Amino acid sequence: MKKAIDKIPMESGINRRDFLIRAAKAGAGLAAAGAIGYFLHDPNGPAPATATEKSPLALPDFSVPEAGRKIAIITGADRVKSVNTGIQALGGIETFIKKGDRVLVKVNAAFASPPALCATTHPELISEVVRLCLKAGAASVAVTDNPINNPESCFALSGIGEATQSSGAALVLPRDTLFTNMTIPGTSFLKNWPILSAPFKGITKLIGIAPIKDHHRSGASMSMKNWYGLVGGRRNIFHQDIHTFIRDLAIMVKPTMVILDGTLTMITNGPTGGSLSDLKKTETMILSTDQVAADAAGAVLLGKTSGDLPFLAKAEQAGAGTLDFESLNPIRTTAA
Amino acid sequence: MKITVVRRISQIFFFALFIWFCIAATFGQSFWQLRGWPVNWFLQLDPLVALGNLLTTRALYSGLIWAVATVVLTLILGRFFCGWVCPFGSLHHFIGYAASRGRRTPEKIASNRYRHAQRIKYYVLMVLLFASVGGFASQLMDSAGLSPVIPFLVLLVLSILALIFRKSALNLKSAVTVLFVMTAVSAAGLFARLDGVVAASLQTGLLDPIPLVYRSVNLVLLPLSDSAIQFTSAGQRHYEGTWLIAFIFVAALLLNLIIPRFYCRILCPLGALHGILGKYALWRIGRKRGKCSGCHLCDSHCEGACQPNEQIRIPECVLCMNCIHTCRDDLIGYNTFRSTSGEIDSPNLSRRGFVIASVSGIAAVPLLRIDGKLDRNWNPGVIRPPGSVPESEFLNRCIKCDQCARVCPTNVIQPDGSKSGIEGLWTPTLNFRAGSSGCQMNCTACGHICPTAAIRPISLEEKLGRGPFEKNGPLRIGTAFVDRGRCLPWAMDKPCIVCQENCPVSPKAIYVKESFVTVREGVLQTGKVSGTVVEIQKPLLPADRFGTGDFFVAAESGGIVTRRRVMANAPSSITMEQELPPDLLRQDRKSIELQVRLLLPQVDPERCIGCGICEHECPVSGTRAIRVSAEGESRHRKHSLSLK
Numbered sequence: 001m002k003k004a005i006d007k008i009p010m011e012s013g014i015n016r017r018d019f020l021i022r023a024a025k026a027g028a029g030l031a032a033a034g035a036i037g038y039f040l041h042d043p044n045g046p047a048p049a050t051a052t053e054k055s056p057l058a059l060p061d062f063s064v065p066e067a068g069r070k071i072a073i074i075t076g077a078d079r080v081k082s083v084n085t086g087i088q089a090l091g092g093i094e095t096f097i098k099k100g101d102r103v104l105v106k107v108n109a110a111f112a113s114p115p116a117l118c119a120t121t122h123p124e125l126i127s128e129v130v131r132l133c134l135k136a137g138a139a140s141v142a143v144t145d146n147p148i149n150n151p152e153s154c155f156a157l158s159g160i161g162e163a164t165q166s167s168g169a170a171l172v173l174p175r176d177t178l179f180t181n182m183t184i185p186g187t188s189f190l191k192n193w194p195i196l197s198a199p200f201k202g203i204t205k206l207i208g209i210a211p212i213k214d215h216h217r218s219g220a221s222m223s224m225k226n227w228y229g230l231v232g233g234r235r236n237i238f239h240q241d242i243h244t245f246i247r248d249l250a251i252m253v254k255p256t257m258v259i260l261d262g263t264l265t266m267i268t269n270g271p272t273g274g275s276l277s278d279l280k281k282t283e284t285m286i287l288s289t290d291q292v293a294a295d296a297a298g299a300v301l302l303g304k305t306s307g308d309l310p311f312l313a314k315a316e317q318a319g320a321g322t323l324d325f326e327s328l329n330p331i332r333t334t335a336a
Numbered sequence: 337m338k339i340t341v342v343r344r345i346s347q348i349f350f351f352a353l354f355i356w357f358c359i360a361a362t363f364g365q366s367f368w369q370l371r372g373w374p375v376n377w378f379l380q381l382d383p384l385v386a387l388g389n390l391l392t393t394r395a396l397y398s399g400l401i402w403a404v405a406t407v408v409l410t411l412i413l414g415r416f417f418c419g420w421v422c423p424f425g426s427l428h429h430f431i432g433y434a435a436s437r438g439r440r441t442p443e444k445i446a447s448n449r450y451r452h453a454q455r456i457k458y459y460v461l462m463v464l465l466f467a468s469v470g471g472f473a474s475q476l477m478d479s480a481g482l483s484p485v486i487p488f489l490v491l492l493v494l495s496i497l498a499l500i501f502r503k504s505a506l507n508l509k510s511a512v513t514v515l516f517v518m519t520a521v522s523a524a525g526l527f528a529r530l531d532g533v534v535a536a537s538l539q540t541g542l543l544d545p546i547p548l549v550y551r552s553v554n555l556v557l558l559p560l561s562d563s564a565i566q567f568t569s570a571g572q573r574h575y576e577g578t579w580l581i582a583f584i585f586v587a588a589l590l591l592n593l594i595i596p597r598f599y600c601r602i603l604c605p606l607g608a609l610h611g612i613l614g615k616y617a618l619w620r621i622g623r624k625r626g627k628c629s630g631c632h633l634c635d636s637h638c639e640g641a642c643q644p645n646e647q648i649r650i651p652e653c654v655l656c657m658n659c660i661h662t663c664r665d666d667l668i669g670y671n672t673f674r675s676t677s678g679e680i681d682s683p684n685l686s687r688r689g690f691v692i693a694s695v696s697g698i699a700a701v702p703l704l705r706i707d708g709k710l711d712r713n714w715n716p717g718v719i720r721p722p723g724s725v726p727e728s729e730f731l732n733r734c735i736k737c738d739q740c741a742r743v744c745p746t747n748v749i750q751p752d753g754s755k756s757g758i759e760g761l762w763t764p765t766l767n768f769r770a771g772s773s774g775c776q777m778n779c780t781a782c783g784h785i786c787p788t789a790a791i792r793p794i795s796l797e798e799k800l801g802r803g804p805f806e807k808n809g810p811l812r813i814g815t816a817f818v819d820r821g822r823c824l825p826w827a828m829d830k831p832c833i834v835c836q837e838n839c840p841v842s843p844k845a846i847y848v849k850e851s852f853v854t855v856r857e858g859v860l861q862t863g864k865v866s867g868t869v870v871e872i873q874k875p876l877l878p879a880d881r882f883g884t885g886d887f888f889v890a891a892e893s894g895g896i897v898t899r900r901r902v903m904a905n906a907p908s909s910i911t912m913e914q915e916l917p918p919d920l921l922r923q924d925r926k927s928i929e930l931q932v933r934l935l936l937p938q939v940d941p942e943r944c945i946g947c948g949i950c951e952h953e954c955p956v957s958g959t960r961a962i963r964v965s966a967e968g969e970s971r972h973r974k975h976s977l978s979l980k
Contacts, residue, residue, distance in 0.1 A: 111840065112776045148838060148953065149773045150746040151570060152364060157778055173570050216848065216935065217833050236834045236955040240824065243885035274777075274842030307913065310885030310901070 057182050059197075061254040062206035063289060067095050069321075071288035071328045073297055076335025079125045079263050082285035086259070087132065089331040090287055096256050097205060099137030104203040105129060105169070106255075108210045108226050109145040109160050111272055112153035118264045119273045120154070121209045123163030125261055129209060130167040144199045145229040146174035172199045179232040186318070187248035189241070194232035195252075208258040208291070212282075212298045214270030218242045219309040220302050221271045222295040223258035224250045224320075246311035250291060250320035258294050260286040262301045285335070292321025293328055339657045339670075343419065347426040354378055354423035358553045362568045363745040363781055374399075376739060376787040378423065378546050381406050383613070384461075384606045385547070385735050388540040389788050391468040392732035397789045407613060414617035415610040418600055419639060419654035424545040424588075425600055425607075429639060429656075431589055432596030444636040447596060450643045454601050454652060458500070458683045459693040460543060461608040466697025470536035471732070493518075499612045500690065501682055535728070537701045537759050541736030543605050551762060552585035554742040555751060574770045575741065577753035581762070600654065601641050608683070611651030615681050621653050621660075622675025623667050634659035634668060644668055647678040701759075709757050714975070716965035718756045719766040719814045719946065721749055722775060723783035723794035726971045733790035736762040740782035740791060747771040748948065749782060764791070766813065766948060768964060774949030775813065777840045808970075814946030815968035815977060816846070816939050822961035825934045829853050831886045833935045835950035835962045845943035846950060846962075848935035852888060852899065858930035860910075868903075868912045870928065876907045882930065883911075890929045891920045899931065941968055941977045 072089035076082040087093050097103060107121035115122055130141045143164040147154035151173050155161035164171045172178070178198035184190040200206075210226035217239055218225060227249035228235065238245040262284040269278040282301045288294035292315045299309055306312045306323055316323040360373040376399060379385055386396055386403030396403070406417055418425045436444050493514050541547040555575045563572050591598035600607050614620075621644060634644045639656035642649040659668045709715060710728050721740055724730055741749040741764055748771030751762040764782070768774050780799055783791040794811065797803040801810035816835075820826040825833065836846040863871035870889065883904040889912055890899045898920055900912035910930070939962075946964045954960040968977045 112773075112778060113840070114778070149776060149949070151772075153745050153773075153776050153779065156365060175566065175570050176572075216836055217831070234955060234957055236953055239832050239834050239837075239955065240830045241884045241886070242831070269842045269844055271837060272840045272842070272844070274840055278842055307901075313903075314885070 058185055059195075059200060059252055059254075060203075062204070062256045063254050064096055064205075064256055067091060067257075067289050069290045069293070069328055070331070071286065071290060071293045071297060071325055072331040072333075074285045074287070074333060074335050075283055076285065077263060077281070077283045078335060079122055079261065079285065080128045081335040082263065083125055083128050083259060083287070084132075085333060085335040086285055086287035089333060090257070090289070093132045093136045096207075097133050097136035097138050101133075101136075101138045101204045102202050103133045103138045103141045103205045103207065104199055105133075105141060105143045106206065106208045106226060106229065107143055107145050107160055108221075108229065109151075109154045109158050110148045110229065112147075112149040112157045113272070113274065114157055115159045116276065117273045118211050118266055118279055119213070119271065120158040120160065121211055122261060122263070123159035125209060125259070126160060126169075127163045127167040129207060129259065130164070130169040133205075133207075134168055138205075141169035142172050142199055142203075143169050144172035144174065144196065146196050146232060147229065174232070184248065184252045186251050188244050189238055190231075190248050190252060196230045196232060205256040206253070208253070208255050210258070210260060211264075211266065212260055212262040212301055213266040213273070214268055214278075214302060216270070218246060218311060219304060220295070220299055222298045223255075223260050223291050224295055224311065224315060226258075227253045243309075243311040243314055247314035247318050247320070250315040251318050253291075254320075255291060257287060257289055258291045260288075260294050260298045262286060262298060265301045267302060288325075288328075290321040290325075290328065292316050292323055293325035296323050297325045297330065338661060340661055343655075343657055346420045347429065350378075350421045351423045351426045354549070355553070358550070358558060358742075359568060361554065361739065361742050361785070363743055370743060370781075370785075376785065377402070379550065379735070379737055379739070379787045381417070381421070382544065382546040382606060383407050383410075384540050384544050384609050385788070387609070388465070388468050388538045388544075388735065389733060391465065392471055392536045392538050393729075394471075397733075397787075399787065410610050410613045411616065412618050414614040414620055414650070414655055415607070415640070415653060416655050417610055418604075418607050419656045422545060422600075422606075424549040425597070425654070427549075427589060428592050428597045428600055432592040432639075435593045436596060441633070441636050445632045448635045448638045448641050450641050450649060450652065451595075451601070454641065455683060455685060455689075456602050457604050457608040458612075458685055459689060460603060461605040461612075462690065462693035463697040463700070464540045464543065464605055466694040467700050468536045468538050468540070468732070470534045470698060470701050472536075499615055499682070500685055501687075534698065535701050535705060537704070537731050538733060538735065539759065540605060541734070542761065543603060544735065545599070545604055545606050547735045547737035548585070548588075550737045550739065550742075551581055551751070555738055556582045556585065558742075569747075571772060573747045575747075576750045576767060576770060578751075580753070581751065597639055597641075597654075600639075601652070607654070608651075611683060614650060614653075617650070619670055619672055620648075620650055620674070620679070621655065621657070621668065621670055622648050622673075622679060623677045624669040624671055624673075625676060626665065626667055628667055628677065629665065631664070633662045633664060637662055645677070647680050648675050650679055650681040651683050704757060704759055707757060709759070714966075715755050716814075716967055716975075717765075718752065718760065719948075719964060719966050720969070720971070721764055721766065721782040721791045722799055722811050722813050723780065723792040724813075724971055725790060725792060730763070730790050731759055733788045734763045735788055735790075737787065738762060738764065739785045739787065740764045743781045743785045744771070745779060745781065746773040746776055748773070748775055748952075766964075768948035768951040769960065771952065774952045775947045777945075777947060810841075810945050812945045812968050812970045814948075814964040814966045815941050815944045816946065816948070816950050816962050816964045818937055818939060819959075819961045819963065822956050822959065823937065824956065824961065825936050827961075829855065829932055829934060831932065831934055832955065833937055834953050834955055836935070836937050838949050838953045840947060840949055841943050841945060843943065845940050845945070846937050847940060848937055851934045851936055852890065852897075852931040853934055854890075854929045854931050855887070859927050860930055861927050863908075865916070868900075868915055870910045870912065870916075872908045872910060877905050877910070877930075879905065879907050881905065886933050888931045888933060889916075890931045891916055892929075893920050902930070937962065944968065 072086045074082045074086045111119045113119045179194040180197045182195040210223045213221040215221040262282045264279040265282040266273045267280045357375040361375040362369045380399040380402040383403040386400045559573045588599045637658035640652045640654040642652035644659040748766045749764045750767045752765045783793045798805045824830040839846040860872045861874040863873045882902045887902040888899040904911045948964045950962045951960045
């Protein structure tokens with residue numbers, strides 16, 4: 001302050017030096033104001049929203065051509081034995097998982113409910129599949145899902161989080177940043193829609209593991225509907241045309257293998273269940289490289305036919321697989 | 337080591353511990369998450385929480401017993417909690433210190449002089465405490481007038497007065513006055529039913545610094561930092577009305593720029609309580625000998641503004657111990673004897689002020705309740721967490737610390753802004769849109785963290801109505817209602833039933849009625865029929881619209897309707913799943929109807945528990961087409977819908 005006061009000339013009259021400095025500073029101010037006005041003036045206001053169609057982007061095809069189209073239907077009450085027998089029947093784990101493969105396992109962890117209620121993929125089954133993959137030389141295994149209930153609660157209560165981590169796989173929680181807007185070619189609804197895409201980075205094999213459950217709207221929740229958990233956003237609006245949407249999911253995902261767990265099948269009150277009385281001992285495990293065939297075989301356990309499940313025919317039409325699973329000559333054996 | 341260094345270490349330790357407890361109150365299984373960390377400890381140490389609850393519930397719930405330790409230490413040491421432990425106090429201390437750096441000593445001395453405004457906090461305390469004594473008062477009147485407990489109560493009141501006023505109130509004159517007032521109140525109870533009017537409400541949490549700082553850190557600072565680093569939660573957590581919580585927190589901190597420890601000195605009801613309790617402390621700050629030169633240096637860093645160089649004001653002293661070291665003549669110490677320059681050991685309120693504050697406190701509650709929020713005008717939008725006690729008792733227990741909102745894994749528990757009036761400000765209510773799901777069936781976290789049992793620590797068995805609770809059925813927090821004007825199948829003929837799918841109850845509380853509805857312009861004039869293909873003459877259909885699996889062709893004959901699922905359609909033809917029976921294909925048939933199969937959701941009030949998952953999942957994303965309100969909640973029989 002003191003310094004400024006000193007500069008004020010004691011008598012009136014213009015001081016050239018002071019005037020020139022002030023004039024230069026004022027000029028700089030004028031130039032800045034003018035430049036802001038000139039460069040930042042927006043005469044039109046915001047433009048109307050235009051649909052920015054993302055260039056179509058498909059998820060990779062994870063199927064193994066040399067494994068062929070096969071289905072195994074295993075009888076047995078022990079999930080671990082059944083899945084081992086089933087994978088053996090399809091040609092052994094080595095057919096699917098090669099050394100250095102990076103495997104993503106998409107489970108159904110939709111609800112915060114204990115494993116005994118079978119609303120989610122059973123943790124034993126996940127542990128065993130992870131173990132087999134790592135044994136076959138997989139470089140890494142990750143387990144993911146975008147559940148309906150609170151993700152942390154779902155993975156904790158369903159036992160999936162614990163099973164994943166103790167078996168040596170990585171658990172991927174569906175954080176907002178892991179979704180990207182994608183447009184899946186050939187689909188009706190997956191247009192510029194958030195997909196849980198980050199966990200797919202570097203992945204070479206994809207295994208879907210789902211329980212067989214009653215589902216009022218679509219008729220059944222099995223391996224194709226399990227891909228619903230790769231979709232983000234307010235995905236519930238797709239229930240308005242759920243059969244077409246499940247077909248879209250089958251177009252989007254080409255898995256290495258799907259595993260359908262019908263050891264206990266939720267035949268009523270699905271897909272949440274909530275009581276042991278909603279479950280029926282069906283003691284069956286279905287493994288297939290063809291997701292449509294697997295679901296068609298799973299429908300039998302729910303006492304349903306393809307006529308009850310229009311999404312099966314739609315998925316077949318879209319080329320996702322074969323509705324007539326018997327034509328694949330299912331390998332039927334008992335778990336040992 | 338200087339005693340002030342020890343004090344600083346203590347402050348830093350307790351502040352870090354507090355922040356750690358805030359972080360550890362995260363639902364989860366990692367070591368740093370909620371696995372037995374005593375995250376409520378500071379609330380439990382807080383004697384104002386304990387005293388408030390004691391007044392309203394006549395009991396010290398669970399860990400509130402810790403407050404006894406604080407009281408005992410305060411009775412011996414003085415107001416140590418404010419200067420050594422309180423995390424909010426430490427924040428003020430630090431900001432006040434930082435703000436006064438670079439100020440000249442006379443300015444510092446001026447900012448730390450005693451102000452009459454420091455009496456405000458005692459009035460704040462009186463208003464808040466007297467708002468919670470209504471229960472006692474009504475008991476006094478209820479027990480048929482002149483009850484034998486009166487002499488004991490007289491003694492109690494006298495000793496409280498003695499703590500507050502400068503002169504001893506333990507004299508005959510005041511005893512007679514108090515006895516007279518109490519007898520009059522009891523006698524009044526004989527003639528008028530005053531017990532219905534006088535009620536208690538625990539409002540200490542509005543300004544009690546411990547709930548305040550928990551609330552501010554947990555609901556404002558943590559979500560703010562998590563929006564960037566996502567450490568304590570995977571996604572952004574939302575809390576309603578945080579502007580007010582944040583405003584009070586920031587304003588309290590900024591006021592340190594004007595007066596150091598503004599909040600502690602002028603507003604803090606807990607500081608006031610500690611000040612009163614410390615009146616007879618065995619150790620106290622004071623002059624130990626000799627004559628003071630009057631340099632006022634001791635004031636320059638005095639945290640309590642208690643004028644240690646004159647007659648020290650004991651209730652204002654927060655034991656910062658700075659004066660011991662700033663005194664150049666080493667005249668001040670922490671002694672067992674009273675200050676040689678004399679001391680003022682009570683807040684010295686005016687009798688008039690005391691009466692006004694106490695009557696305001698007592699009168700505030702019945703006055704607020706004229707709004708009928710606890711009666712016929714109860715707000716069904718106030719959905720309390722599962723295990724909450726009935727509303728009037730809830731308001732007697734809840735200290736607005738919002739630990740439940742912090743721990744709730746789905747973030748549905750929200751601090752209330754306006755739904756339950758000022759009495760319910762920041763109390764927990766559920767908002768199923770704000771959270772990441774509804775109230776999770778297998779979760780009882782809120783009841784187990786609640787420090788005052790406003791939400792009881794229920795077991796899973798009790799929540800789900802299993803085992804010994806089978807007879808009671810599950811705990812309900814409300815009931816879902818379908819808004820048929822907004823629901824996609826009800827209002828717009830679009831298939832949906834997301835609510836039914838997500839209902840977690842078994843058997844589901846949401847069930848469906850099947851209905852076939854003819855679509856708009858769905859009466860079709862038919863042409864040739866060949867096999868499963870029907871030609872349509874009028875109107876033209878939008879191509880590929882009806883092959884979704886949800887549409888049917890309906891043909892009626894002799895009162896019997898036969899339906900065939902539509903597999904595909906072109907503008908003027910429909911392919912059906914199966915052929916129509918031959919008798920329906922008569923030549924004179926002119927039209928068929930195109931129908932959509934709808935499943936219409938219905939709620940079974942006997943089964944619905946009000947968890948709100950349906951509301952959260954409803955695809956009508958604005959005002960949901962199915963919404964939970966508090967009707968049917970277990971804690972109030974009078975809100976029940978059920979006949980049972």
